[in-house]
Each structure stands twice: as C-alpha cells, then as structure tokens.
Amino acid sequence: MSARPLRLRLVLRDVGAGAAFASMAVSGQLPLWTLGLFGLALALALLGKRVFARRAKLTAVLLLGVAAVLALQVMSGAMNMVVAACAFAGLIAAHRMLSQPDATADGQTNLAGLLMVAGGAALSGDMVYGACLIGFGVLSSLALALGVVEGAVPEGEPVPVRGVLRPLSSGLAFAVAGAVAFFVLFPRLNWTVVGPRSAPGLGAATAGFSDTVRLGGAGTIKGNPRVVLRATLTPDPGLDALGAYWVGRTYDTFDGQEWTSVGAPQKSGESIILRPGSETLVHQRVELLPAYGGRTLVALEMPARLGNALVHTSLGTRRTVVQRLGGGEVRFVESGISYTYEAYSLPPNAEEGSTGKLSRAEHDQLLALPEGLDARVAPLAAKVLDGEREPLAAARKLAAWLQREYGYTLELSGEVADPVADFLFTRKAGHCEHFATALTLLLRTQGISARLATGFFGGERVDGAYLVRAGDAHAWTHVLVPGRGFVTVDATPPAHRPTQSSAFVQRLLALYEALESRWRNSVVDYSFRDQVDAARALVRPPRGSEERTPSRLPPLRAWVTAALVAAVVYRAWRALSRWKRRARPMEATRFVDAVEARLAQGGPPRRQGEALEEFSARLAREGHPLTPALTPLTRRYLEARFGDRPLVTGEAARLLESLNRALEADAARRRAP
Amino acid sequence: MERIAAQLGRAVQGKPTQVQDVVTCLVAGGHLLLEDVPGVGKTTLAEALARACALSFARIQFTADLLPADILGAQVFHAPTATFTFRPGPLFRQLVLADELNRAPPRTQSALLEAMAQGQVSMDGNTLPLPAPFTVVATQNPVDFSGTYPLPDSQLDRFLMRLSLGPPAPDVEARLLSTRGAHAPLDAVEAVSGPEEVSALRAHAAGLRLDDAVAEYVVRLAVATREHGDIERGASTRAVLALGAAARARATWEARDFVTPGDVRALLVPCWAHRVLLRSAVQGVSARDEAAHLLEEIARKVPAPR
Numbered sequence: 001m002s003a004r005p006l007r008l009r010l011v012l013r014d015v016g017a018g019a020a021f022a023s024m025a026v027s028g029q030l031p032l033w034t035l036g037l038f039g040l041a042l043a044l045a046l047l048g049k050r051v052f053a054r055r056a057k058l059t060a061v062l063l064l065g066v067a068a069v070l071a072l073q074v075m076s077g078a079m080n081m082v083v084a085a086c087a088f089a090g091l092i093a094a095h096r097m098l099s100q101p102d103a104t105a106d107g108q109t110n111l112a113g114l115l116m117v118a119g120g121a122a123l124s125g126d127m128v129y130g131a132c133l134i135g136f137g138v139l140s141s142l143a144l145a146l147g148v149v150e151g152a153v154p155e156g157e158p159v160p161v162r163g164v165l166r167p168l169s170s171g172l173a174f175a176v177a178g179a180v181a182f183f184v185l186f187p188r189l190n191w192t193v194v195g196p197r198s199a200p201g202l203g204a205a206t207a208g209f210s211d212t213v214r215l216g217g218a219g220t221i222k223g224n225p226r227v228v229l230r231a232t233l234t235p236d237p238g239l240d241a242l243g244a245y246w247v248g249r250t251y252d253t254f255d256g257q258e259w260t261s262v263g264a265p266q267k268s269g270e271s272i273i274l275r276p277g278s279e280t281l282v283h284q285r286v287e288l289l290p291a292y293g294g295r296t297l298v299a300l301e302m303p304a305r306l307g308n309a310l311v312h313t314s315l316g317t318r319r320t321v322v323q324r325l326g327g328g329e330v331r332f333v334e335s336g337i338s339y340t341y342e343a344y345s346l347p348p349n350a351e352e353g354s355t356g357k358l359s360r361a362e363h364d365q366l367l368a369l370p371e372g373l374d375a376r377v378a379p380l381a382a383k384v385l386d387g388e389r390e391p392l393a394a395a396r397k398l399a400a401w402l403q404r405e406y407g408y409t410l411e412l413s414g415e416v417a418d419p420v421a422d423f424l425f426t427r428k429a430g431h432c433e434h435f436a437t438a439l440t441l442l443l444r445t446q447g448i449s450a451r452l453a454t455g456f457f458g459g460e461r462v463d464g465a466y467l468v469r470a471g472d473a474h475a476w477t478h479v480l481v482p483g484r485g486f487v488t489v490d491a492t493p494p495a496h497r498p499t500q501s502s503a504f505v506q507r508l509l510a511l512y513e514a515l516e517s518r519w520r521n522s523v524v525d526y527s528f529r530d531q532v533d534a535a536r537a538l539v540r541p542p543r544g545s546e547e548r549t550p551s552r553l554p555p556l557r558a559w560v561t562a563a564l565v566a567a568v569v570y571r572a573w574r575a576l577s578r579w580k581r582r583a584r585p586m587e588a589t590r591f592v593d594a595v596e597a598r599l600a601q602g603g604p605p606r607r608q609g610e611a612l613e614e615f616s617a618r619l620a621r622e623g624h625p626l627t628p629a630l631t632p633l634t635r636r637y638l639e640a641r642f643g644d645r646p647l648v649t650g651e652a653a654r655l656l657e658s659l660n661r662a663l664e665a666d667a668a669r670r671r672a673p
Numbered sequence: 674m675e676r677i678a679a680q681l682g683r684a685v686q687g688k689p690t691q692v693q694d695v696v697t698c699l700v701a702g703g704h705l706l707l708e709d710v711p712g713v714g715k716t717t718l719a720e721a722l723a724r725a726c727a728l729s730f731a732r733i734q735f736t737a738d739l740l741p742a743d744i745l746g747a748q749v750f751h752a753p754t755a756t757f758t759f760r761p762g763p764l765f766r767q768l769v770l771a772d773e774l775n776r777a778p779p780r781t782q783s784a785l786l787e788a789m790a791q792g793q794v795s796m797d798g799n800t801l802p803l804p805a806p807f808t809v810v811a812t813q814n815p816v817d818f819s820g821t822y823p824l825p826d827s828q829l830d831r832f833l834m835r836l837s838l839g840p841p842a843p844d845v846e847a848r849l850l851s852t853r854g855a856h857a858p859l860d861a862v863e864a865v866s867g868p869e870e871v872s873a874l875r876a877h878a879a880g881l882r883l884d885d886a887v888a889e890y891v892v893r894l895a896v897a898t899r900e901h902g903d904i905e906r907g908a909s910t911r912a913v914l915a916l917g918a919a920a921r922a923r924a925t926w927e928a929r930d931f932v933t934p935g936d937v938r939a940l941l942v943p944c945w946a947h948r949v950l951l952r953s954a955v956q957g958v959s960a961r962d963e964a965a966h967l968l969e970e971i972a973r974k975v976p977a978p979r
Binding site for chain 1: 886887931
C-alpha cells in the first residue's frame, strides 16, 4: 500500500459506512447520543481529521465505556438488546473511521458496515432502509476495489482511478440489476426476522383519530398532513374535494371529561352488517395506511356493511375477520401494518336514514347527562332554542349559534374540572370535540336524543382515489330524528373542518406516502402469490377487461411473452455456448498448470521463463529420456489451447499419468548407477 | 520444406537454425536481409535456395554507380522494326540476390524496394508484373560503412526477417577445408521443389489458424516495444503482420495447422530487431545486438498465453 492512501477511496468508505448507519437510524430506535457521536465522527473523517490515528489502542478504551453504558441500559430494560448491539456496531465503525487508514482499519470499517446493515434489517425494512442498503453496497464495493488497485500499483505511480471506476460502475449496475431480477423471479418464501420491527416509514401519525375522546389536556394539536386512508368510491362522485364525513365510531356516554359507549363487543365475522342497506349504496374500497395506527374501520357516513378485509403484516397479506364493538365500531381482530377492506354506505342525503340496531341500554344512554353538569347549560340551551322542539331544526339552530358565537382554536385548555362549562362560558373557544360535545349535551338537556361521532372529514381526490389525512380527524353530532334515524349535524365552524397545513408539505407527503405504499406492496409484501399473479398477467388479459372477440387463438399478450421468453432463452444459450467454447482453453491451461507443477517436483531443471513448448523442444534436441512422454503431451496441450482441438474427457489424466510414469522411470534410472 | 532445408544444409554447413529461418521466410512470402561480415556464406545460401527450389535466379552486385535501369531493364531501340522493345533487367527473376544493398545510391535502392513491396515494376507508364514467387534476398555488411548509403527505417521495414549467419563452428570449418577443393558446394544442391510448390506452401501457411490468444500476445508484444523506455519507435503494424505471417510459416515446420506462442517467440528477434529504432546512438551490429537484447527482455516480461 502506498504511503498516502487515496482520498477518494476513504471518502467512499466513510460515506458507505454512513449509509450503513443510516439504514439503522431510519428505524428511529437508536438512542440520540449514538446518532450524534456517529455524525461527529463521520464529519471529522470526511474532513480528513483522523483524530484517533496516533492512539488507536488507547482510544479503543472509549468503546469499552460506551459498551458499559449500553449494557447498563439493556440490563435496566431501557433498551432492547438488538438496538444496543446495533448502536455499538455503529460506534465501532466510527472509531475505525477515525483511526489510521490502513488495510486493517478498512476491513474493519467495511465489516462493521455489514453488521450495521444486518442490524438495520432487524430494526426496519422500509424503503429508506432499502436505499441505504444499496448505497452502502455500492460505495463500499467501490472503496474496496479502489483499495485493491491501490495496493497493486507500484509506489509513486498514480492510481488509474478513472480507468478502474468505469468498468466497476458498469459491473455494479449489472450486479444491482441481477439482484432485482433475482428478487423478482426467484420463488419467494416467507420468513420472519427476529427483532423489534418498527412500523414502516414515519410510523403512526401522532395527531388524529383516537380510541377515546377526552376533553381537556394541554398543548396544541398540530395539523398533520399524513395520509391515513385512501378510498375508491363507486359510484365515483368526481369531486376534487369530497367534503364528506368518514365515521369511525360513535359515543353515547359522557362523564364530564371523557366519552365512552355502553355497547358490548358483539360477534365477529368476515363482514358486519350495521344497518339494512338500500338499493343505492356507495361502495368503497378503503386502504388504511400505516400512518393510521389504529384498528377501527372507517367508512362514509352512514355505513351499512363492512368487511372483506385483508391485513398486511410484515409476514405477508392474508384475509382477516372483523368484530363489531359498542358504539357502532368495527375493528380488525388482528393488528397489522395496513389494511384493505370494502364498505357500503348509504348515499349522502338519504332521506330514509336508519337507526341501525341499537340495544335497549344504548338507546337509554342517548339522553343521559353527566353527573355534575353545570347548571347553566340547560337554561342556555332553552334560551337559544327559543321553543323549537323539532329535533333536527333544534340541532341546526344550536349548531348555527355555536358556529356564530364561539371561536375555533387548536390550543388545548389544560386540565380543567369541567371542560364543557369552560368551553361554553369561560374560553368560548375550542376545537371540534368541544363543539360536538357541547351540541350533544345541549340537545340532551332539551330531551332530544343525540350522540357523538368521531372520524374524519374531507377527502381529497388524487389519481381517482380519495385521500384522508391525519389532520382531517373530526368529531360531530348524530341527532336521532324520529322516523328518520340519526342525522349528522356539525357544530364546528366549516372553515376549520379540513386539515390546516401548507399545500407544499401536503404534496410532498402525498408523494412520500405513494412511494412508501408502492415499496410496501411491491417489495416488502412481494410474495409467491404476486409472482404467480404477475406471470399470469403476462399471459392472460387482466381480470375485468372484457374479451371482445372470442377466439381460439391465445391473446396477443401470450404471443409477446412467448417471443420474449424465446429471445431470452436464445441469448442465454448463445452466451452459454460462447462460454463453453472459451472454457475449453481454460481446461488446457489447467492441464498445463498441472504438468508444470509435476515437472517442478521431479523433472529436469528448466530455464527461467521457459515455456513448456520451448522446454519440450530443448529436451528433444538434447535427446533427454523424457522426450517420448513429454513431446506428445506438449503437442496435445498446444492443440487444445491454440489449435481448437480440445482435450477429450479423461485425456488430461491419461497424459499426466504417462508423464508420471516417465518421470519415475527417469528418477529410477538416475538412482541406478 | 524439410527437403529444401536439407539441400541448403549441404551448401551451408553447420547452420541448421538459420537455414530453417531462411526457408520459413521464403514460405512466409517475405524478403530476407542477411547481415554479416563477408565470407560466411551469405551468397552461397541464397544461391542454394534458388537451386533447391528451382527458382530463376539473378545476382545483382550493388555498387555506388548502379542505376535503376540496370536492375529493372530498359527500353531498347530495335532498328529493323524501328520500335522500342523492353529488355527486362535482372530483377525479373523469382529469386533476386541483392548483394551489398547499402552500397547503391538511394535511388536504386528505392527502385528495388518498390518492386519488393508491390511485386511489380512501373516503367514509362507501364506496369509490369514480376514473376511469382518473387523474393529478394539482400545482403549488407554491417561493419564497413565507408562509402555506403544506410537503408532508411521505412525500407528496412519491408524485409520480413533479418538474419546473420556468424562464423561456422571450428569442426565445420575444418571439414570445409578438407572437402571444398574437390567440388563446388553448390553442385551438391539438387532441385527438390519448384515455384508452384513454393506458391502452394505460401498459400497453405497463410491459411493456418492463429488463435485469438496468440494474436493478442503479438499485439501485446508490439505495445510493449512502443512503451519501452529505451526504444524510440516500436514495432509498426506491418511488423505485427510480418510476425504473424512468419509465425504461421514456422508452424508448418512441425506439421501443425495452428500457431503457438513459441513460434512467435522464436521469430521475434529475426522479424523485429531491424524494425525498432533505439534511443541510443549505436549503429550497425551493436544496434542489432542491443535491439535483440531488448526484444528478448520484452519477451520475458510480457506473459505468454497459457
């Protein structure tokens, strides 16, 4: 190795190690201080400041300290074993990067990189991990190859970087293409990776739809533009902004702080019927994305039937059953990364809304008021209603009044004893849950049955499907209208219902979510079944496309596929036969290697640089006793190597055997006198 | 070929390798440059070659006042018919011995060299083909340079091979002394072949198989001469082709129908030593020796295909 290592190689090596570390870091499970340490080390290494170069052994003691800290955290249960091992591998790599850049340090850095990539596979398996893995592979291969070339170039001469990188890059491109082909074509087997897999991507959204509704709390709710749901509707309304209510569940019991429902879990099955359907149901094919983070099925108001569900887990995709819980909630029994299912809902503005099946207890709860409700609430409601008794008209009057008189804020009020009174009489501002709770309770004080519904409001059309974002989470009121069933009334000011975030961030996130979903479908969840489907799609037209002219001939698609396969087979056969033709001289070369090795053991001395051909000719001129064995052997070798008359099977062994006999006879002759 | 070589061996004794190379050069269809001090049998060798192959032979002694017309021939006025007729010069033979080529002025040299390169002669607007198989054997004295016109590199390049015979071994010389008086050595040479057979041999040799690996080896040798520090100008493309042709001809010696790297190595010095231009200023024999030495070094360094 020359005295000054190639700077480009070190940069490639260090950035490669950085990619390997990033493959673990994207899981978000590594402790923050290891991220900081590694980042610092990488920056120093890239600047060429190898601060541990002089005292590699002494500074390695630092690693012991780090190991002790990690071990303590593991033992105290604060950290997973796998995570600790990954973090330690990253810090070893960091230490090696800052050491004297010799061959040993190179090898150790690359080895640590491999460990980190393996750790990353255990911690996460999402798209960013895949990118980091490829980055590590490419960069480290380049660095390794440059290292080999650097070692071979005599000292003082320039390393032919350009000449090396070009064939290497094409080789790497070929390797990556080959890996993709292998991935796509090799029969897939399912396996499970032991380790704490995080949910892919950015994880579940932190703000949005949740299991309970609790008023109060401190802080500010942030509008979150991550997509939680994607749905295709039939019939498609064709609106850019759907502005519809997507209901998740309803609540009937309020204790002054928190909404719950009295309904008990009911049966589970492939599909759940919530209410009798009509003839014009809206069909929805819904995909719940990882950002959703829950297990509750969501459907357009009012859902009639839900089911036909698939759960996507890290082990693959399978059918799953759903269970009906209280409050009209339908849940997946299994938890997974994402779900797809079908739902049928009553069309919007359906006049014949239905109550669905409500138990006696649930029915009674629709008028229940929490104990200790502020005494001012009922008179306030009576004052606003001003004698209006018809439920729907009363609810709309109250909603309009709330929208007019109260302000909207995402800032939480903090823990207060009575959030409803705080909203109605003190702050006079709140978010959707405050508005919906207030309306429900105001109605109940006047003897009108009502309940709280939560879910999402919105639906933005992208590529023929409607997207719902985490920030679209919403709460509203269901008013029971005799003869019509529940009718939706929303007390929240309309301007504040949809997501509040910039269009640019929304677009960026939509792009990421689309990529992520494609990655999950075509890489993580890519299964044997997908392979069979893809192979079938090549031959048969996709399902649903009507065959217009029934004929006995296979479709065009099958012809094209057959032609492609034939072309590939032909090219492979050509390459193979070329390779075989080239393999023959190699066989002759192996043969001559064996002959020369044998001659070196016990043959007559050879001059320096003398090829077998010249050696054999010289022995023949000198009349050496080996000539009768060596001359035909040399002749056959030359014919096989340069004369296009390859050795037949077993011929090499036979010729070698005759050479052995001749050499032994020669040795015996020399011993005899 | 064996027969031709055997006949040559009768005339020039004790030089089996050189004799073999001379026949190789003839079969390869190239011209030969014999470089040596006087009196070692250069002329005898050339004449014996002509006799053994039954080729028409002419010997031209090159001198400082030799003109192109002296070797090419001239238009002669024929009085009875009052026309000019062409009387061919000594060049119109199948084997031409150009003795002491470097003594002639460049004009004459180049007339000969054009004939060597093209196999034809252009005179007064007429192009006259030379008899096939046309071969020139030139000799030159590399020691005595006084009153000579050294051949330029471009013209040296036209010779397929350059050989030197060297003095014969003492016992061979002694045998010469004892037998030479009785009869001329050339009388012992019998015609064992003919021009047609030589042409057929040439065609056969040209069709031999040269494996890609061997071809690549030749090219790598050429590249090595071009990149060598002590060589001003390395082997030309013509040199590469010449070495290939010579190696093919050599393969026929062992009744092979393919060329081996050994063929290439054996002919590397005869084919290329006169074609490379050295950086050092030495001339003549020492230059040839130096070039041969460098070429052998290159042959050792460039790995042969195995």
